[in-house]
Amino acid sequence: MGALSQLKDAFKAKAQQVGFTQVGITEAFPAPHIDAFQHWVEQERHAGMAYLARPDTLAKRADPRLILADCQRVICLAMPYLPPQAPLGETRSGYGRVSAYALTVDYHLTIEEKLNELALFLNANAPKAVAVRSYVDTGPVLERAFAEQAGVGMPGKNTNLIIPGVGSYVFLAVMLTDLPLLVDPPFTRDLCGSCQRCIEACPTGCILPDRTIDAARCISYLTIENKSSIPDELKPKVGSWFFGCDACQMVCPHNARPGEHTSPLGDPSLPEFVNLYELLAWDEFTITTRFADTALLRAKRRGLLRNAAVVLGNQGDTNALPLLRRHLAEENDPVLQDAFAWAIRQINGEDA
Ligand code: B12
Ligand code: SF4
Ligand code: SF4
The missing domain is CATH 3.40.109 (NADH Oxidase)
Structure with a gap:
């Protein structure tokens, strides 16, 4: 031993x-x-x-x-x-927010x-x-x-x-x-107590009482893993989250650390806010090159464009309309058509 x-x-x-x-x-x-x-x-x-x-x-x-x-x-x-x-x-109007882990x-x-x-x-x-x-x-x-x-x-x-x-x-x-190393004692302290901040801050209310979440409503799932349309009921709740979501961690008192933050993973290779007008003008090759070696490629062009449309719809800026209309006319994919039509309706009323 x-x-x-x-x-x-x-x-x-x-x-x-x-x-x-x-x-x-x-x-x-x-x-x-x-x-x-x-x-x-x-x-x-x-x-x-x-x-x-x-x-x-x-x-x-x-x-x-x-x-x-x-x-x-x-x-x-x-x-x-x-x-x-x-x-x-x-x-930031025209920009979508990327969760910290993906930067x-x-x-x-x-x-x-x-x-x-x-x-x-x-x-x-x-x-x-x-x-x-x-x-x-x-x-x-x-x-x-x-x-x-x-x-x-x-x-x-x-x-x-x-x-x-x-x-x-x-x-x-x-x-x-298979090496029988000596084990460590388990963690037994509850770090939450009566705090409810994350539950109150979750935009979609998907944090369940048994320390699990309903992934179907979690913005992280909806913008990253989900291959379908984001349900209409949830699109407004996505807000400006373009890829992932950090809301439930940002309000957590355990993350309110003062002082220096460092990570052995190095500096971010992406900005926290991605310019969605630029993104919508890029072809598939440019998207792949621009986001090379980042988690964003997990959502593929289709997921990223869907998310960009939903964020722009939520921001309600009429400047986005020409690009959104162009994509609605050009994209054949039903998931993208759904997202662009919804965004146009959000900004411009029902005449999409
Ligand atoms: C599927 C998955 C997701 C899904 C579902 C998330 C979820 N909460 O279940 C989605 C796509 C939504 C997701 C989102 C995110 N994810 Co994720 N995800 C995973 C993955 C692959 C599996 C998680 C899983 O099994 N979920 C099912 C539930 C039931 O299991 P669980 O949450 O792990 O909970 C277990 C324990 O907590 C345990 N338990 C312990 N104590 C207690 C006490 C009680 C009373 C009970 C009932 C249970 C319990 O029971 C559960 C079952 O074993 C893991 C990697 C892995 N292999 O574990 C990464 C992982 C959990 N994700 C990670 C990250 C970073 C994220 C995001 C922060 C990314 C982002 N910014 O958008 C968000 C966070 C959202 C959130 N609030 O959870 C990290 C989390 C690091 C951390 N500090 O915990 C992991 C560990 C990846 C990694 N290797 O770093 N994720
Ligand atoms: S990642 Fe966002 S949507 Fe998911 S549980 Fe946390 S606050 Fe809710
Ligand atoms: S905000 Fe943090 S400490 Fe408070 S309940 Fe949520 S996870 Fe626990």
Whole structure:
């Protein structure tokens, strides 16, 4: 055990050196709060994210040993990203707001490199060859529930994992391993108490009382993962959010940190407010080039144009009408036609 204890300390030091501010280690099985996840899926709160409800991924979420045979531990890591700069509610006519997590180079790319470095470190220092499977966001692993069990932090009412003194503007990552490292104690403190700020601030009221959200109403889902039209009832609630949403985190007292904010992920590669007139004038190639290596490409041209139309409709500026009309005439896609026609009606009454 002595060697494994030393390895754990050395690993944590290495993880901190590459930029993970928090590291916790926990048992891989049973998966914590899997019943809450299953209930969420049964209630169809996952909206159009069908991959979350597939029997094979459900089974893997319940038991990481189906991902990595002999999996003993889940190493949970957190890396901060830069918080939003402009205040909540700030709007700039003709511009759409991008949530803070998406402003730097796509974290999947940068964090994956760091996880590979950590896997090499484990293998170089362990007494035997070590099997490791790492994920950042993309794997069928309950990242927040494991992070809580590993003592990293606690999911708040808005469901985001909060780390005391750091806040919730962090990315999470997990490393599954067959190495029986010593485990850390779970996080047991409730960081919310009677606070309700996120629930009150959520524009669509999608935060549920059981620490889950109704994804079908969440602006983050509607503007990023959703491949369909944004329902008319929800379009006005999207406000100026062009990609993602930070409202429930911006009001959280745990994110009201004074002083310097830094992130090992580097400076933002995008502005917080994207010029939507420019975007609507770009062809597919320009969009792909301009947003290369950022999370924005996840929504593809179609999703980005849909979101731009909804934001411009919400802002009500008549200067947007010529571009919106041009797109309504040119786009054949029903999702885009719906968004452009709606935006024109919003700005100009019913004569779209
Ligand atoms: C699907 C998904 C989404 C969906 C659904 C989000 C949701 N809240 O369920 C959508 C597209 C809406 C989304 C949005 C965002 N996401 Co997202 N998303 C995921 C993903 C892939 C799975 C989450 C999931 O399983 N949801 C289902 C619910 C039921 O599970 P859960 O929220 O994780 O909750 C579990 C625990 O909290 C646990 N639990 C712990 N304690 C307790 C206590 C009680 C009483 C109960 C009942 C349960 C419970 O039970 C739950 C089930 O196991 C994860 C990555 C991953 N593999 O985990 C990223 C992840 C959660 N997303 C992330 C981010 C950054 C975001 C956004 C902030 C992006 C943005 N700015 O727009 C928003 C935040 C919106 C919000 N309020 O949640 C980060 C969150 C980091 C953090 N600090 O928590 C993650 C971890 C990705 C990463 N690797 O960094 N996301
Ligand atoms: S991301 Fe926005 S819409 Fe989603 S729960 Fe938070 S405040 Fe509500
Ligand atoms: S705003 Fe309040 S209730 Fe919501 S997550 Fe933060 S502390 Fe918890």
